[in-house]
Amino acid sequence: xxxxxxxxxxxxxxxxxxxxxxxxxxxxxxxxxxxxxxxxxxxxxxxxxxxxxxxxxxxxxxxxxxxxxxxxxxxxxxxxxxxxxxxxxxxxxxxxxxxxxxxxxxxxxxxxxxxxxxxxxxxxxxxxxxxxxxxxxxxxxxxxxxxxxxxxxxxxxxxxxxxxxxxxxxxxxxxxxxxxxxxxxxxxxxxxxxxxxxxxxxxxxxxxxxxxxxxxxxxxxxxxxxxxxxxxxxxxxxxxxxxxxxxxxxxxxxxxxxxxxxxxxxxxxxxxxxxxxxxxxxxxxxxxxxxxxxxxxxxxxxxxxxxxxxxxxxxxxxxxxxxxxxxxxxxxxxxxxxxxxxxxxxxxxxxxxxxxxxxxxxxxxxxxxxxxxxxxxxxxxxxxxxxxxxxxxxxxxxxxxxxxxxxxxxxxxxxxxxxxxxxxxxxxxxxxxxxxxxxxxxxxxxxxxxxxx
Amino acid sequence: xxxxxxxxxxxxxxxxxxxxxxxxxxxxxxxxxxxxxxxxxxxxxxxxxxxxxxxxxxxxxxxxxxxxxxxxxxxxxxxxxxxxxxxxxxxxxxxxxxxxxxxxxxxxxxxxxxxxxxxxxxxxxxxxxxxxxxxxxxxxxxxxxxxxxxxxxxxxxxxxxxxxxxxxxxxxxxxxxxxxxxxxxxxxxxxxxxxxxxxxxxxxxxxxxxxxxxxxxxxxxxxxxxxxxxxxxxxxxxxxxxxxxxxxxxxxxxxxxxxxxxxxxxxxxxxxxxxxxxxxxxxxxxxxxxxxxxxxxxxxxxxxxxxxxxxxxxxxxxxxxxxxxxxxxxxxxxxxxxxxxxxxxxxxxxxxxxxxxxxxxxxxxxxxxxxxxxxxxxxxxxxxxxxxxxxxxxxxxxxxxxxxxxxxxxxxxxxxxxxxxxxxxxxxxxxxxxxxxxxxxxxxxxxxxxxxxxxxxxxxxxxxxxxxxxxxx
Numbered sequence: 001x002x003x004x005x006x007x008x009x010x011x012x013x014x015x016x017x018x019x020x021x022x023x024x025x026x027x028x029x030x031x032x033x034x035x036x037x038x039x040x041x042x043x044x045x046x047x048x049x050x051x052x053x054x055x056x057x058x059x060x061x062x063x064x065x066x067x068x069x070x071x072x073x074x075x076x077x078x079x080x081x082x083x084x085x086x087x088x089x090x091x092x093x094x095x096x097x098x099x100x101x102x103x104x105x106x107x108x109x110x111x112x113x114x115x116x117x118x119x120x121x122x123x124x125x126x127x128x129x130x131x132x133x134x135x136x137x138x139x140x141x142x143x144x145x146x147x148x149x150x151x152x153x154x155x156x157x158x159x160x161x162x163x164x165x166x167x168x169x170x171x172x173x174x175x176x177x178x179x180x181x182x183x184x185x186x187x188x189x190x191x192x193x194x195x196x197x198x199x200x201x202x203x204x205x206x207x208x209x210x211x212x213x214x215x216x217x218x219x220x221x222x223x224x225x226x227x228x229x230x231x232x233x234x235x236x237x238x239x240x241x242x243x244x245x246x247x248x249x250x251x252x253x254x255x256x257x258x259x260x261x262x263x264x265x266x267x268x269x270x271x272x273x274x275x276x277x278x279x280x281x282x283x284x285x286x287x288x289x290x291x292x293x294x295x296x297x298x299x300x301x302x303x304x305x306x307x308x309x310x311x312x313x314x315x316x317x318x319x320x321x322x323x324x325x326x327x328x329x330x331x332x333x334x335x336x337x338x339x340x341x342x343x344x345x346x347x348x349x350x351x352x353x354x355x356x357x358x359x360x361x362x363x364x365x366x367x368x369x370x371x372x373x374x375x376x377x378x379x380x381x382x383x384x385x386x387x388x389x390x391x392x393x394x395x396x397x398x399x400x401x402x403x404x405x406x407x408x409x410x411x412x413x414x415x416x417x418x419x420x421x422x423x424x425x426x427x428x429x430x431x432x433x434x435x436x437x438x439x440x441x442x443x444x445x446x447x448x449x450x451x452x453x
Numbered sequence: 454x455x456x457x458x459x460x461x462x463x464x465x466x467x468x469x470x471x472x473x474x475x476x477x478x479x480x481x482x483x484x485x486x487x488x489x490x491x492x493x494x495x496x497x498x499x500x501x502x503x504x505x506x507x508x509x510x511x512x513x514x515x516x517x518x519x520x521x522x523x524x525x526x527x528x529x530x531x532x533x534x535x536x537x538x539x540x541x542x543x544x545x546x547x548x549x550x551x552x553x554x555x556x557x558x559x560x561x562x563x564x565x566x567x568x569x570x571x572x573x574x575x576x577x578x579x580x581x582x583x584x585x586x587x588x589x590x591x592x593x594x595x596x597x598x599x600x601x602x603x604x605x606x607x608x609x610x611x612x613x614x615x616x617x618x619x620x621x622x623x624x625x626x627x628x629x630x631x632x633x634x635x636x637x638x639x640x641x642x643x644x645x646x647x648x649x650x651x652x653x654x655x656x657x658x659x660x661x662x663x664x665x666x667x668x669x670x671x672x673x674x675x676x677x678x679x680x681x682x683x684x685x686x687x688x689x690x691x692x693x694x695x696x697x698x699x700x701x702x703x704x705x706x707x708x709x710x711x712x713x714x715x716x717x718x719x720x721x722x723x724x725x726x727x728x729x730x731x732x733x734x735x736x737x738x739x740x741x742x743x744x745x746x747x748x749x750x751x752x753x754x755x756x757x758x759x760x761x762x763x764x765x766x767x768x769x770x771x772x773x774x775x776x777x778x779x780x781x782x783x784x785x786x787x788x789x790x791x792x793x794x795x796x797x798x799x800x801x802x803x804x805x806x807x808x809x810x811x812x813x814x815x816x817x818x819x820x821x822x823x824x825x826x827x828x829x830x831x832x833x834x835x836x837x838x839x840x841x842x843x844x845x846x847x848x849x850x851x852x853x854x855x856x857x858x859x860x861x862x863x864x865x866x867x868x869x870x871x872x873x874x875x876x877x878x879x880x881x882x883x884x885x886x887x888x889x890x891x892x893x894x895x896x897x898x899x900x901x902x903x904x905x906x907x908x909x910x911x912x913x914x915x916x917x918x919x920x921x922x923x924x925x926x
Contacts, residue, residue, distance in 0.1 A: 040524070040723065044552050049529040049545040050803060067509040071532045081512070088508065091584040092498075095506035128548060152724040152846075189725045189846045197727055199846035228847075236693050266501075266606050267642045268651050331502075382710075382842035382851030383873040383924075388642065388649040391689075393873035393924040395842070395851035412849060414873050414924035416692060452692025452924050 001178070002031050002164045009073060010055060014170050016079055017059055021086050024060040024100045026169040028303065029053070035128070036159035037135040042142050044135075045155070047128065057082065061089040065098035097330035100304075105336070106173045107301035107308075113164060113178030117294040118207040123160050123180045134158045138184055140218045149190045149226060152197065156218060157185045173305040181205055182212045186221040192229045200224030205436045207296065212436075224378070227399075231411040234400055234453050240374030241415065241449040242367055242401070245432050247380055248346075248441040252286070254385045254392065254419055256341050259313065259321065261328030263387060270390030270420065271319065280317035280423045283349035288313050288321070289440075290342035297343030297438030308342055345440035351427040362430035364443045369404035370428055371445050375413075376401050383414070390419040396451075413453040422446055460619040460629040464490045464516070464534055471621040474518065477543040479623060481550040483520035483527070485559040485783065486543075487622035489760060490516045490534075491802040493614055498583055500590040500609040508583055517802040518542045522550040523557050524722070524784055528805040559783060561624045562763040562793035571748065571755040571765065574633045574661030578613040581662045586611055589665050596674035597641055601681065605649075606642035611635075611665070620762040628762035634753070634908060635664040636898045641677045643685075650684045652677060657898040657908070660751045680836070680856060683868035690859055690869050692925030696832030697874065697918045698825055698860060702893040703838045705911025707918075708743060709813050710841035710850040711878040712736075714903065716745075716770050716778075717796070717808040718785030720845045727848035727879060728776065736776045737882045740818060743771035745780055747795050747811040753899065754812035754910040761797035761806050768794045782808045800905035810901060814912030818888025822915040825887045827863040833923055834858045834865055835874070848878035876921040889915030 010029040017025035031053040038046040054071040055078070066089040070081055109115060135158040141151055161181040168174045183205035191197050202220035206212045243251060257263060258271040271279065290308035292298050301307055304325060312320045321337055329336035348355055348362050350370060356362060368376065376399045383394030393416040399406045428445035461467060471488060478486035491513070498508040516539060520527040527549025529542040594607045613635040620628045638655035654676045658664055699707055720726035728736070737743070747756035747765030756765035761783050768778050779785065782797030785808060797806035826834060834857050841852035854872050858865040894912035901909045 043554070044525060044549070046526040046528065046805075047545075047549050048527075048805070049542070051530075052532065052803070065507055067507075068511065069509075070512040070514075072512060072514050085509070088510065088583050091582060091587070092508055093504040093506045093587070095504060098506070155723070189723075197725075197846035197848075199725065199844065266608060266640075267644070267649060268606075268640075381844060381849055381875065382840065382853065384840055384853040384871075386651075386871045388651050389871075391871045393689075393853065393871060395849070395873055395875040395924075397844075397849075411847070412875050412877065412922050414692060414851075414875055414922060416689060416872060416924040416926060450692065450926055452922060 001162065002029060002166050006031070007166055009075060009078070010166055011168050012075065013055060013057060013078055013082060014168055017057065017082050017086065018170050020083060022059050022061050024170045026058040026100065026167065028056040029166045032161060032163045034159060034161040035131060036157055037131045039135045039139050039156040041154055042139045044132065057085060059085050059089050060098060060100065061086050063094040063096050064089045064092045065095055066092065098327055099330060100169055100171055101306055101326045103171045103173065105307065106305040107175050110175040110177065110300040113176035115300060116298045118179035118298065120180045120208045122209050123162055126160055131158055131160065134214055138186060138214050138218050140222065144222065149192045149229065152189045152191050154218060155187045158214065159183045167305055169305065175301045175305050177299055179207050181207060182209050184212060184214050184217045186218040188218065188221045188225050190225045198225045198228040205296070207294065228409045231409040234375065234410045234413060234451070236452045238448045239451055240371045240445065240447055242371055242374060242376045242443060242445045244364060244376065244378045245430070245434055245441065245443045247378065248444050249437070249439040250380050251422070251444070252344065252346065252441050254387070254390070255423065256344060258387065258390070259319070259323055260340060261322060261324040261332065264322060265328055265332055268387045270388060274319045275322055276319065278318045279420060280314060281426055282316050283351055284314055284317050284423060284426055285312065285347040286314040287345045287347065288341050288343060289345050292343065295343065296436060299342050302339040304339060306338055308338055313341060313344060343438055343440065346429050346442060346444070348431045348442065349429045361432060363432050364430065367428050367430050367443050367445050368401050372404060373402050375410060375451060376406065385419065392417060392419060410453070413451050416450050416452065422449065455629065455631060457627055457629055460617060463492055463617050464619055466534070468627065470536060474539055474543050475621065475623050477540055478518055478520045478547050481547045483522045483547065483550040484556045485521040485623050487519050487620060487761065488516055489802050490619040491616055493616040493801065494579055495612070495614045496578060498586055498590065498611045500594055503594065505587045505590050513801060515802045517805065518546045519805050520546045520549050521559065521784060523555045524788060525549050525554065526805055530802050557787040559787045560792065561626060562783065562786065571750055571757045572633050572659040573751060576662035578615050578633060578635065578662050586665060589670055593639060593670045593674055596670065597639065597677050600674065600678045601643065603643040603645050604641055605644045607639065609639040611637050622762060626762055628758050630757050632659060633661050634659050635662065637665065637669065637673060638898060639673055639677055643681055645685050648685060650681065652681060652684065655898040656896050657753045658751045658896065659753060659755050684856060684870060687856065687868040687870035689872055690833060690923060690925045692923055694920050694922050696829045697921045697923065698829060698832065698834045699913060699916050699918065700834060700836045701822065701889060701891045701913055701915045702895040703897065703911070704835060705814050705895060705913040706838050706841045706852050708815055708913065709810060709911050710843040710852060711876065711881050712743060712770070713745065713810045713813045714843050715845055715848060715878055716780055718779035718781045718789065719808050721779050722785045722788050726845050731776050734776055735774050736879060737771055737774040738885055739774045741771060741774050741885060741888060742769060742816040744769055744816060745796065745810050745813045749812050749894065752812050752894065752910050753896065753908045754810070756795060756811055759795045759797045760799045761793065763793045763795045763797060766795040780808045780810065782806055798907050800907060804905045807904065809903065809907050810909050812894065812910040812912065814892060814894060815888065815914060815916070817890045817892040817914045820887040820889050822889045822891050825889055825915050825917050826860060826865060828887065829860045829917065830862060832860045833869060834860050843878065849875065850878055851875045873924040874921050881918055881921060884919040885916055886919050887917040891915055
């Protein structure tokens with residue numbers, strides 16, 4: 001964890017920059033430690049220990065701006081580094097839109113870094129034998145007998161990471177964010193009776209040790225590999241598409257990216273000029289919920305120190321927020337907001353149907369039943385999108401389903417379309433988002449998506 | 454060329470200390486240990502909205518210590534090069550040998566050392582001032598905007614890095630080199646009748662600041678506006694299976710995804726790759742040669758030495774259609790009982806090396822490119838590509854086509870854009886019907902993301918694949 005000496009060093013960097021010609025400065029000190037243990041086919045394969053610390057400096061000099069970082073933190077070296085940085089900034093052209101954030105927008109209460117409950121102190125008491133035992137606990141290689149396939153390889157990784165960040169600037173802002181991450185990952189490759197190979201993976205992560213389920217990780221990976229056996233071709237055409245929660249964020253990420261100030265200012269956003277306008281259907285509501293206690297993705301401030309808040313990004317199809325940092329706000333003459341989404345959450349929805357009340361979850365099975373026939377996407381294989389137009393094309397893998405039940409796997413298929421059109425054909429979102437993901441996107445469904453195969 | 458003492462001074466270590474650290478790393482019984490010291494300086498300069506008003510530099514410094522016991526790896530690194538801190542890292546890495554297990558016989562792999570420096574650096578990036586490059590970026594913007602009145606935005610970025618690397622291993626081999634890299638990229642946004650299109654161009658080479666010349670600026674400026682009329686007119690084809698002609702150059706990403714990754718020996722050693730049991734087997738038609746080459750002068754994928762201290766090599770993966778070599782690091786080479794191929798690479802000292810590609814390309818064949826296109830009745834011609842991906846076990850690969858054309862009755866007709874293509878590696882290789890005589894290496898900023906980011910390049914002559922699945926409306 002960051003110690004008092006390192007905090008003093010970060011503050012010294014800001015003071016030193018100011019004393020040597022900078023109009024303003026911000027320092028971000030980061031420190032992290034990761035210990036991991038990997039198993040291959042039930043035997044220890046790799047142990048690693050990683051410890052990083054670095055300081056990132058933002059220098060504002062004579063209406064000019066530059067960024068600098070180093071992991072050499074001896075004070076004398078840092079001072080020389082800052083002087084060279086100031087010299088370089090002076091060689092650049094002026095940009096008067098580069099300023100520090102307004103002080104009244106910064107977070108005032110992120111003092112210890114632990115306010116959001118993202119740090120589990122048990123990480124400090126873990127040792128290599130504990131981690132090895134946990135990695136071993138994940139393994140199923142050699143313990144699983146099946147007639148219709150053979151496990152060719154099983155790779156498991158168990159890891160523990162602690163991250164600590166301290167930010168300070170020349171306007172007096174100080175903020176700290178500390179979190180621990182316990183994670184497990186399994187990947188299994190199998191061979192069926194025909195000699196064909198299939199692979200499946202699964203992972204979990206949580207800030208608290210007790211929220212991660214190690215014992216089922218490999219079994220889920222195996223299940224995902226086995227269910228792909230025997231794919232059948234599917235004719236090209238337009239189908240209802242259900243996208244499993246484990247990969248659904250792939251379809252919302254380009255929408256969120258299109259709301260970013262930098263993309264908007266550079267005119268490479270298909271959502272340029274849409275703030276306050278209804279672009280998507282009534283049922284589409286996307287919230288940013290960064291203040292949820294103990295959940296991945298929560299944070300009290302962004303990299304400028306600006307305080308986060310729970311707020312809608314898209315509300316009943318209306319664009320409510322652009323992500324505008326201080327620089328972009330100055331450039332575009334807009335009010336600044338926050339630099340990017342922290343923990344976007346898509347709200348549940350079923351077109352033309354009342355959602356179950358109370359504690360009833362809307363699961364993948366519920367959505368398959370609601371959709372009837374179509375293709376369930378459980379993985380994306382490559383692809384890309386055009387940020388200026390929103391046109392996309394992705395490789396997919398998954399299953400055909402009929403009358404709400406999965407019938408057979410499909411492979412080597414592609415979906416092609418445009419994000420605005422796709423989300424206007426949005427018909428359902430469940431409540432089954434995974435606790436371990438930063439982006440809370442549940443299973444989602446769309447009408448009439450173009451599949452090629 | 455710098456002497457070993459130059460590098461020892463950079464990291465403030467002596468050969469005796471290196472020996473001592475390796476001794477500590479092997480104290481619990483490992484088969485092999487190595488040290489990887491790295492000092493990298495990065496520099497960048499950005500032009501946006503007509504001004505070069507953003508830039509900076511970054512420093513990274515540390516040592517990675519690895520111990521191998523059989524196939525097992527112990528790895529730790531330290532950003533602090535005080536001896537006491539490095540000893541702690543060596544002890545952490547040595548823990549892998551504690552559990553015992555079988556051993557492997559590691560060999561030095563020190564074949565002929567490179568006779569020439571593959572990365573020329575007449576002007577060291579570290580000696581240059583930001584002010585030297587400002588006029589070039591401003592001229593680039595001026596040249597681009599003067600070529601097309603539909604341009605509304607130009608963003609350009611100059612990035613360079615210089616890495617001093619010192620490697621030492623338990624064979625007592627000390628290997629040092631300095632690796633420069635310079636990249637210039639530009640994104641241009643065009644608007645026409647309310648429609649927006651963008652185009653990105655880049656060039657990247659392992660060389661010094663002499664890279665930045667008026668000729669390079671002119672080349673990138675011309676390329677940045679090329680084909681934009683077609684981009685505005687482009688359609689998306691009707692999707693489905695069809696013949697695909699891959700244009701020379703960036704189509705090498707097909708090889709990278711469909712073949713290169715599946716030939717990386719770690720995937721094969723673990724039985725995960727679809728090519729695991731195909732050594733010595735025909736995987737392509739006769740006459741097809743596929744190479745992974747670390748010896749191309751100034752190429753982005755060039756390796757004088759890999760990150761395990763093994764000299765850079767030119768490795769034929771496929772010779773006359775037959776699979777003849779995987780791409781090896783030290784572990785897989787020892788496991789297979791062959792010499793390392795110089796493919797043990799890593800992102801930086803924080804990562805252990807694993808088999809990675811360098812410059813991957815197919816050698817030229819005999820066919821005329823025009824004849825290849827003329828032989829296709831219905832299909833598409835792929836001109837510009839971006840990211841690709843592969844599923845190692847299944848062999849399914851994809852890549853994204855930024856621009857190309859429909860082929861109808863042997864002629865290029867309507868322009869197409871923004872579609873994904875998917876295929877199966879072994880099937881696609883078997884379905885190569887023609888190889889052009891026009892091999893071209895693509896010098897864009899290709900970066901491979903297998904666990905770690907590593908600079909690579911690719912190349913291809915024009916080829917015809919009889920059937921791939923093309924995305925479309």
